[in-house]
Amino acid sequence: MTVVINFTLFLLFAALIGSCIYATAIGRSLRLRLKKAEEHNQLFIDYLENFSIKKTLLDNVQSLFELVTKWIPTKGIVFLQEKPSSKGSLEPVLQLGNITREKWDERLRADPAKTTVKDSLLVILEKNGEKMGSLFAEFEKEMDQQLLRKLEKMLANQTLFFLETDYYFRIFKQELKEETLRLLGEFQKGCFPKIENSLAGFQISAKSLPCSRFSGDFYDSMRIDDNCQAFVLSDVATKGLASFFISAMCRIAIRSLTQHWRSPLDILCRLNELLYPEICGRTIISLIYMVVDEKRSTVTFARAGHELPIFCHNGKIEKIEFPGICLGIDEGRLFNKMVKEYELKLEKGDFLLLFTDGLIEAVNNEGVFFGRQRVENIVQELSGKDPEYVLNEMIDRLSLFCKDCFPFDDVTLLALVKK
Structure with a gap:
């Protein structure tokens, strides 16, 4: 009877110690995740503060790329646009990291429906059915598919926003310039x-x-x-x-x-x-x-x-x-x-x-x-x-x-x- 009681007390003590160790581990993991989340939030805040319509399209896209590489270990990321003189031909206009042309060419030729690659992503940029360019990123390790889809959506929306902002800002500047010149011409008369x-x-x-x-x-x-x-x-x-x-x-x-x-x-x-x-x-x-x-x-x-x-x-x-x-x-x-x-x-x-x-x-x-x-x-x-x-x-x-x-x-x- 005494042996049974002692064994029971030992099990309870072990369970208590295990619970303490587990709670400590969970707390430490939670603190690490909260710290990581705070770091990500701060990176995003810095990125938003850095954005400006006064900057060029490529400056703002580069800031976006730098944000992604700080979030996720990335081998390289590239922004490709349609060549004006050759429809359907893509040319890299911005590139970060070490990434080969063969990589993005291979991904561009692949059938998206059959592609299950987890260490890279391809984002096709389209507006009103017209292809404006592509983004290709290669990561240092395989990624969760759900995270990849979210990242693709974020990159697509943000880059299209930059493209549209750049387009309308250039139109606005041109119209403002023409109107200013017209008024100055009237004044010169x-x-x-x-x-x-x-x-x-x-x-x-x-x-x-x-x-x-x-x-x-x-x-x-x-x-x-x-x-x-x-x-x-x-x-x-x-x-x-x-x-x-x-x-x-x-x-x-x-x-x-x-x-x-x-x-x-x-x-x-x-x-x-x-x-x-x-x-x-x-x-x-x-x-x-x-x-x-x-x-x-x-x-x-x-x-x-x-x-x-x-x-x-x-x-x-x-x-x-x-x-x-x-x-x-x-x-x-x-x-x-x-x-x-x-x-x-x-x-x-x-x-x-x-x-x-x-x-x-x-x-x-x-x-x-x-x-x-x-x-x-x-x-x-x-x-x-x-x-x-x-x-x-x-x-x-x-x-x-x-x-x-x-x-x-x-x-x-x-x-x-x-x-």
Whole structure:
């Protein structure tokens, strides 16, 4: 009887010890699983924080691949996309790890219904029935089939999301760019105001031929008082959108200055002071500023390195000359000394042409410049005509001269005739 009792107590003690050991093992296993789950959750949180539509498609797919390789020991993973030039032909565009082309080619050729591979997965990416690409991953050991299916679904959904996000973001950026350019184009039209019939006792006309979507040239007109009208013609020594912004800045500055100063010399000196800190070392601007006095029939000029006007009096070209250097070269000490005013008295029939250097520097197929002399000859020949006719003829002859050599610089013209 004593032996039976002792044996029973021993069994109970052993069971108690075993239960303690089992509970400890279960607790440790649970803690390990909870720790692993926390690590996986943190990896996923880091992945989500890293995602951004500002990143490229491949950057976001790579982040997804890195998340998978941290979760599951992986030999390699590859993202393949359809080649645009060869439908049905896949090319790797992103690859992590050591994975051979034979591996994914073999899996792509296999019948999915008969494939029971457990150490790799293949995800076909389709949208609206159109194949967009594939994902192939090879693991270091065999995986549970249920886990593989979940992983395939996650990879497919996430990568398709990236593809769609990338597509719509590119469409949005393109539409935004086009709308922005359209609005800027509408704004630039204001840099070329209609000036015909703006002067009493004169005929005036202006034309501009941009060599790209946005012109670095501009002309403008401002009424100073009852008798005087100011005109400006300018050329920024850069191309494209940058030249447009600089010319717009210059135009706004001039309009502001005309409210406080009258003389062309004062306007240019103060304009240079304003623009020099902004454009020094980046570009230079040539500009000519002219005030037409309708009552006195005079034109007063000041120029900042711009081409000298062409003046035709009594059917003959008369040379006019006055100094000036471009805006943005000097902060004012040299500029203010170099720029001078020049006044010209106009008589009936006198013809005056202002232009940017794109006109005389246009080149034909033989490398010959259109040149100032050719422009003077045209002005002398047609000075009896109205300004708009002369400018249209000038442009036609320029186009005929250049033929297939489209002008590499903007061309802007302003013509004035005393009636």
